[in-house]
Amino acid sequence: MSLLSSYNPKPHVVLFPFMSKGHTIPLLQLARLLLCRGCALTLFTTPENRPYIVQSLSGDDITIIDLPFPGNIPGIPPGIESTDKLPSMSLFFSFARATKLMQPYFEGALQKIPHVTCIVSDLFLHWTVESAIKFGVQQLGFDGMSNYVNSINRDAVINGLLSLHESADEPFTLSSFPWIKLTRNDFDYPFNQRHPSGPLFDFIMEMGIALSKSYGLLVNSFYELEPLYVEYWNRESKAKAFCVGPLCMARPPKMEPVLHQECRWIKWLDQKLAKKKPVLYVAFGSQAEISSTQLTEIARGLEESKVSFLWVVRKSGRELGDEFEDRIKERGIIVKEWVDQKRILEHEIVQGFLSHCGWNSVLESISAEVPILAWPMMAEQPLNAKMVVEEIKIGLRVETVNGSGNKFVQAESFKNKVKELMEGEKGEEVRKKVKQVAGPVL
Numbered sequence: 313m314s315l316l317s318s319y320n321p322k323p324h325v326v327l328f329p330f331m332s333k334g335h336t337i338p339l340l341q342l343a344r345l346l347l348c349r350g351c352a353l354t355l356f357t358t359p360e361n362r363p364y365i366v367q368s369l370s371g372d373d374i375t376i377i378d379l380p381f382p383g384n385i386p387g388i389p390p391g392i393e394s395t396d397k398l399p400s401m402s403l404f405f406s407f408a409r410a411t412k413l414m415q416p417y418f419e420g421a422l423q424k425i426p427h428v429t430c431i432v433s434d435l436f437l438h439w440t441v442e443s444a445i446k447f448g449v450q451q452l453g454f455d456g457m458s459n460y461v462n463s464i465n466r467d468a469v470i471n472g473l474l475s476l477h478e479s480a481d482e483p484f485t486l487s488s489f490p491w492i493k494l495t496r497n498d499f500d501y502p503f504n505q506r507h508p509s510g511p512l513f514d515f516i517m518e519m520g521i522a523l524s525k526s527y528g529l530l531v532n533s534f535y536e537l538e539p540l541y542v543e544y545w546n547r548e549s550k551a552k553a554f555c556v557g558p559l560c561m562a563r564p565p566k567m568e569p570v571l572h573q574e575c576r577w578i579k580w581l582d583q584k585l586a587k588k589k590p591v592l593y594v595a596f597g598s599q600a601e602i603s604s605t606q607l608t609e610i611a612r613g614l615e616e617s618k619v620s621f622l623w624v625v626r627k628s629g630r631e632l633g634d635e636f637e638d639r640i641k642e643r644g645i646i647v648k649e650w651v652d653q654k655r656i657l658e659h660e661i662v663q664g665f666l667s668h669c670g671w672n673s674v675l676e677s678i679s680a681e682v683p684i685l686a687w688p689m690m691a692e693q694p695l696n697a698k699m700v701v702e703e704i705k706i707g708l709r710v711e712t713v714n715g716s717g718n719k720f721v722q723a724e725s726f727k728n729k730v731k732e733l734m735e736g737e738k739g740e741e742v743r744k745k746v747k748q749v750a751g752p753v754l
């Protein structure tokens with residue numbers, strides 16, 4: 313073969329998503345956009361994640377390469393290669409740190425790919441930046457969070473705001489955004505500590521150092537949603553933010569329409585539409601851990617609200633009691649399978665979303681013009697909830713017992729807030745607002 317015939321004129325992007333649904337899904341959506349724009353792609357994953365990738369992406373211009381996921385990691389059972397399958401989210405850090413053992417395999421494979429234009433990899437895979445430097449290729453980071461959250465984190469850390477007060481409940485004001493008041497409880501471990509330290513802290517610092525060596529940060533957001541925060545980030549940070557979202561607006565995979573017709577929950581939504589009964593969608597992402605006691609409170613709150621609801625329960629559902637489904641069957645449906653969340657949110661009859669405020673869920677809700685009832689649980693979700701409720705005003709928030717440090721919510725708060733969102737004046741206000749906010753992307 314001549315040199316000329318082996319030369320591929322298409323830009324060739326290497327994508328490496330972190331093995332977590334909330335991180336993989338948006339990068340697969342980005343992959344579809346890049347394919348539509350004529351790029352060739354190589355996507356790295358692991359054997360257990362391959363089927364999910366294959367069902368979401370196909371075509372002549374995409375190569376999928378499996379790298380072995382490290383074995384013998386204490387606490388992580390063999391075959392568990394995605395964070396949503398971990399026996400406990402307390403293993404998240406061990407899982408993320410273990411990925412560094414994939415570096416030699418990644419570099420071995422990279423060596424065989426000619427003409428790589430750039431590498432897009434998750435910040436959790438921070439070691440990929442070193443690989444990119446070795447191969448003389450530009451790398452762009454992806455962290456799946458908003459500019460609002462990235463900017464708040466930066467402002468709080470750089471200005472030492474997290475160590476101001478002894479109590480994690482004591483409010484402080486951000487230096488660059490004085491209208492934002494936070495407490496340390498709004499941050500996840502280790503940043504909810506007055507003097508964060510330890511292996512997880514070191515890991516996050518490594519991510520920061522890697523980002524400073526990146527060409528930039530791809531952000532799943534759009535400028536009009538958070539202009540102040542995009543501008544702040546791009547003024548202050550070496551790695552510039554490129555807003556490429558909302559990625560959920562990317563063309564869905566071809567197989568999805570077939571699935572829709574077969575889903576009992578879509579048929580159920582169609583029936584509610586025929587009866588003009590607005591539905592609240594209830595779902596908490598791919599990895600939230602909810603205790604049985606808390607599930608019971610949600611169930612009672614939903615039942616007593618008398619609102620129609622579709623609830624995706626990631627557990628067996630047995631915790632809800634045998635008669636629960638019978639009692640609510642006129643008004644509610646419980647789904648234990650993986651659903652097409654975007655499709656549900658886009659259903660005309662879905663008019664509210666009780667959400668943990670994972671960033672993908674927030675963007676999917678905005679794109680579908682559905683207001684949110686926010687119940688953040690972990691990671692940056694409390695900050696996303698703050699943005700949803702106080703900054704862009706497209707949602708309400710449930711009340712936790714005993715203030716911000718505790719995430720437990722009683723049935724009464726669920727009931728009252730669900731009614732407020734679906735039937736009250738405040739619900740109407742946020743419903744109007746979300747349509748305005750969605751304007752630029754629709």
Ligand SMILES: O=c1ccn([C@@H]2O[C@H](COP(=O)(O)OP(=O)(O)O[C@H]3O[C@H](CO)[C@@H](O)[C@H](O)[C@H]3O)[C@@H](O)[C@H]2O)c(=O)[nH]1
Pocket residue numbers: 333334335337455456457596597598599600624649650651652653654669670671672673674676690691692693
């Ligand atoms: O049955 C399901 C369940 C989930 N999803 C999709 O899975 C994604 C879930 O992402 P997200 O809403 O962001 O929640 P998490 O899975 O909790 O996401 C993690 O990753 C996000 C992006 O970094 C962070 O914002 C969250 O805090 C973190 O928990 C969304 O696209 C959903 O549409 C489905 O399609 N079907």
